[in-house]
Amino acid sequence: MKDRLHGVLLMNVEVPTLDRVAEKKARQRLDRLTKPQGSLGRLEDLAAQIAGMKGQPVPQIGRKVIFTVAADHGVVEEGVSAYPQSVTVQMVLNFLRGGAGINVLARHVGAEVIVVDAGVAGEFPPMDGLIRRKIRPGTANMAKEPAMTRSEAEQTVEAGMQIFTQVYEKGGIGLVGLGDMGIGNTTASSAITAVLTGSSVRAITGRGTGLEDAALDRKVQVIERVLQLHRPDPDDALDVLHKVGGFEIGYLAGITLAAAQRRVPVIVDGFITTAAALIAWRICPEVRHYLVASHRSVEPGHATALKTMELQPLLDLRMRLGEGTGAALAMGLVEAACKILTEMATFDEAGVDEKAE
Amino acid sequence: MKDRLHGVLLMNVEVPTLDRVAEKKARQRLDRLTKPQGSLGRLEDLAAQIAGMKGQPVPQIGRKVIFTVAADHGVVEEGVSAYPQSVTVQMVLNFLRGGAGINVLARHVGAEVIVVDAGVAGEFPPMDGLIRRKIRPGTANMAKEPAMTRSEAEQTVEAGMQIFTQVYEKGGIGLVGLGDMGIGNTTASSAITAVLTGSSVRAITGRGTGLEDAALDRKVQVIERVLQLHRPDPDDALDVLHKVGGFEIGYLAGITLAAAQRRVPVIVDGFITTAAALIAWRICPEVRHYLVASHRSVEPGHATALKTMELQPLLDLRMRLGEGTGAALAMGLVEAACKILTEMATFDEAGVDEKAE
Numbered sequence: 056m057k058d059r060l061h062g063v064l065l066m067n068v069e070v071p072t073l074d075r076v077a078e079k080k081a082r083q084r085l086d087r088l089t090k091p092q093g094s095l096g097r098l099e100d101l102a103a104q105i106a107g108m109k110g111q112p113v114p115q116i117g118r119k120v121i122f123t124v125a126a127d128h129g130v131v132e133e134g135v136s137a138y139p140q141s142v143t144v145q146m147v148l149n150f151l152r153g154g155a156g157i158n159v160l161a162r163h164v165g166a167e168v169i170v171v172d173a174g175v176a177g178e179f180p181p182m183d184g185l186i187r188r189k190i191r192p193g194t195a196n197m198a199k200e201p202a203m204t205r206s207e208a209e210q211t212v213e214a215g216m217q218i219f220t221q222v223y224e225k226g227g228i229g230l231v232g233l234g235d236m237g238i239g240n241t242t243a244s245s246a247i248t249a250v251l252t253g254s255s256v257r258a259i260t261g262r263g264t265g266l267e268d269a270a271l272d273r274k275v276q277v278i279e280r281v282l283q284l285h286r287p288d289p290d291d292a293l294d295v296l297h298k299v300g301g302f303e304i305g306y307l308a309g310i311t312l313a314a315a316q317r318r319v320p321v322i323v324d325g326f327i328t329t330a331a332a333l334i335a336w337r338i339c340p341e342v343r344h345y346l347v348a349s350h351r352s353v354e355p356g357h358a359t360a361l362k363t364m365e366l367q368p369l370l371d372l373r374m375r376l377g378e379g380t381g382a383a384l385a386m387g388l389v390e391a392a393c394k395i396l397t398e399m400a401t402f403d404e405a406g407v408d409e410k411a412e
Numbered sequence: 413m414k415d416r417l418h419g420v421l422l423m424n425v426e427v428p429t430l431d432r433v434a435e436k437k438a439r440q441r442l443d444r445l446t447k448p449q450g451s452l453g454r455l456e457d458l459a460a461q462i463a464g465m466k467g468q469p470v471p472q473i474g475r476k477v478i479f480t481v482a483a484d485h486g487v488v489e490e491g492v493s494a495y496p497q498s499v500t501v502q503m504v505l506n507f508l509r510g511g512a513g514i515n516v517l518a519r520h521v522g523a524e525v526i527v528v529d530a531g532v533a534g535e536f537p538p539m540d541g542l543i544r545r546k547i548r549p550g551t552a553n554m555a556k557e558p559a560m561t562r563s564e565a566e567q568t569v570e571a572g573m574q575i576f577t578q579v580y581e582k583g584g585i586g587l588v589g590l591g592d593m594g595i596g597n598t599t600a601s602s603a604i605t606a607v608l609t610g611s612s613v614r615a616i617t618g619r620g621t622g623l624e625d626a627a628l629d630r631k632v633q634v635i636e637r638v639l640q641l642h643r644p645d646p647d648d649a650l651d652v653l654h655k656v657g658g659f660e661i662g663y664l665a666g667i668t669l670a671a672a673q674r675r676v677p678v679i680v681d682g683f684i685t686t687a688a689a690l691i692a693w694r695i696c697p698e699v700r701h702y703l704v705a706s707h708r709s710v711e712p713g714h715a716t717a718l719k720t721m722e723l724q725p726l727l728d729l730r731m732r733l734g735e736g737t738g739a740a741l742a743m744g745l746v747e748a749a750c751k752i753l754t755e756m757a758t759f760d761e762a763g764v765d766e767k768a769e
Contacts, residue, residue: 088513089503089506089511089512089513090512090513090733091494091495091621091622091732091733092622094621094622094731094732094733095513095729095731095733095737096710096729096730096731096732097729097730097731098729098731137448137767138448138765138766138767139765141765142764142765145762145763145764145765146446146764148762148763149446149757149762149764152757152762154446154755154756154757154761154762155446155447155756155757155762156445156446156447156452156752156756158755158756159748159751159752159755159756160748160751160752162751162755163744163747163748163751164744264448264451264767265448265449265450265451265767353453369729370727371728372452372453372454372455372726372745373453373454374451374452374453374454374455375448375451375453376447376448376451376452380452384745384748387520387521387744387748388729388741390520391516391517391520391741391744394516394517394519394520395513395516395517398511398515398516398519399511399512399513399515399516400506400509400511400512404511405502405505405506405509405511405512406502406505407499407502407503407506408495408496408498408499408502409495410494410495410621410622
């Protein structure tokens with residue numbers, strides 16, 4: 056697939072294989088800790104996986120960063136969202152003032168939120184915590200024309216990679232969470248997920264921020280029409296992104312690729328960030344080994360997307376907010392899992408008798 | 413039922429009804445916060461429930477305490493556990509040195525662990541973080557005689573109530589987690605759960621710390637024999653505790669009762685602490701409104717016990733360690749839920765447009 060990619064960065068995406076030695080050493084240590092073997096269930100699996108991702112038998116979490124990437128969507132003209140487009144810019148300001156759900160949950164788990172303007176329909180002054188790197192103020196209405204040009208699709212992925220790299224090189228990143236904001240972006244995500252999982256639009260389209268029945272029907276019809284109009288190529292992730300994507304989704308795919316390249320575990324949030332992960336996975340299938348699924352959203356396409364990548368969500372709390380809120384909660388669990396490896400005593404250290412034979 | 417209880421404390425157990433006004437105010441505030449209504453799913457339900465329990469529309473969590481109560485079980489003579497009895501005393505020392513799973517996860521969520529010796533087969537010197545209040549060094553072998561006298565059963569519940577009250581009166585408790593330690597205590601919990609849920613022993617008995625198939629069969633047979641021998645009265649929780657209980661289970665039931673009396677939410681851990689919650693619930697059905705189920709353990713009886721009390725676990729991570737480890741993880745989620753209420757901005761405050769009509 057790489058021959059179809061023109062960008063210099065994209066041509067050089069190489070994701071390292073998991074470190075099976077580190078993973079095995081982590082499992083051996085888990086089995087010597089003062090608890091019945093395997094009794095911490097998925098926390099133990101998670102700890103061993105993180106060890107394999109990071110290449111550290113006793114993984115240090117380090118700095119936790121959630122990238123909440125925002126952009127607008129021309130397709131809102133078709134009446135596919137319960138909220139007006141103005142909410143995207145207003146919510147970005149809310150993120151920067153610390154009053155949104157993602158701010159509360161990120162603070163709770165000790166993670167930093169970095170907000171990215173990938174293409175919001177509105178201008179922001181320079182502000183702390185905001186990376187201003189707009190492609191343009193919202194995608195085109197994909198019901199009429201491709202959401203963005205193919206060149207813009209490449210730019211979004213590369214911009215995501217560069218943003219990750221800049222932040223990583225400045226202060227390090229030990230764990231990254233994906234977050235999104237963009238009125239209309241469940242429509243783009245449904246289109247992407249339908250194409251990349253081979254599912255029917257009806258089966259994977261949901262109410263987003265809260266559509267009623269009639270509006271949900273209209274949303275499904277709009278997406279079906281869009282897919283008939285553009286016929287995105289399921290074997291070419293950039294074609295899909297170009298025709299039915301969103302700027303924030305391309306950025307998040309790029310962040311995922313760049314994180315996996317550097318062995319940084321990526322915590323996927325809900326439906327939109329999972330659509331971004333699908334794009335990244337189609338560009339480079341090895342990224343899948345660096346993904347942790349935080350939760351199962353109530354958007355019906357989310358479970359399908361996760362299953363396609365063989366990811367098991369950690370939480371199932373009927374959430375559907377996005378922003379990275381599920382990723383933040385899961386970060387707390389991932390860090391807990393790693394602390395099991397770093398802080399628990401072994402049977403020997405604690406002088407505790409082992410299981411009788 | 414109260415006429416059967418002799419203890420002065422137990423005679424006076426009165427649990428306040430939930431504060432529906434506080435709960436409603438919390439729900440109204442949740443609906444005004446900058447997110448689609450209901451989009452934080454169970455976190456929102458949890459926040460409203462805690463508001464109703466505490467009687468505070470914007471609930472403050474305060475000091476978080478996990479009581480990890482330890483005791484030994486005479487029934488281990490019957491070969492019902494994969495680990496030797498010596499592990500109970502050794503693990504208590506491990507708790508006090510901070511090297512056990514519960515220590516790691518409690519630190520992670522900022523909770524204090526208070527260890528209680530309710531009847532460990534071994535002596536401890538005075539140590540920080542340990543409450544020494546032993547009934548005696550382990551229950552009798554319930555395969556031969558009642559695990560404890562009826563008077564001791566009452567003492568355990570009252571001791572739990574007193575311990576909670578002492579700690580509460582000294583530094584306050586805003587959220588309490590239940591934890592257990594005791595080799596053999598899944599056997600007692602299976603017996604209690606079978607009686608109080610009306611289930612077959614086979615259906616609710618599991619491998620505990622890791623029994624093989626033949627040993628699991630023996631454990632089931634032992635419990636069936638015990639129940640035939642003593643015929644505990646399912647309508648009399650103290651009769652059940654007296655004949656097939658454990659000291660730590662009685663203490664945990666008492667802690668639950670005392671917490672509910674003071675409007676303190678109780679986070680139940682796995683199978684053993686849920687057996688304790690069943691006892692408390694049978695003594696005073698209103699305690700149920702103050703319970704939060706942290707996770708679903710792999711012990712097969714756990715789901716049955718939770719269902720009997722109509723509790724939905726927050727997490728399902730294949731855990732089976734006990735000690736309060738699941739309660740600790742869930743504490744992080746409960747606190748996150750409350751922070752949504754205390755820290756998120758409303759639409760008005762943030763200047764964000766509401767849903768289109």
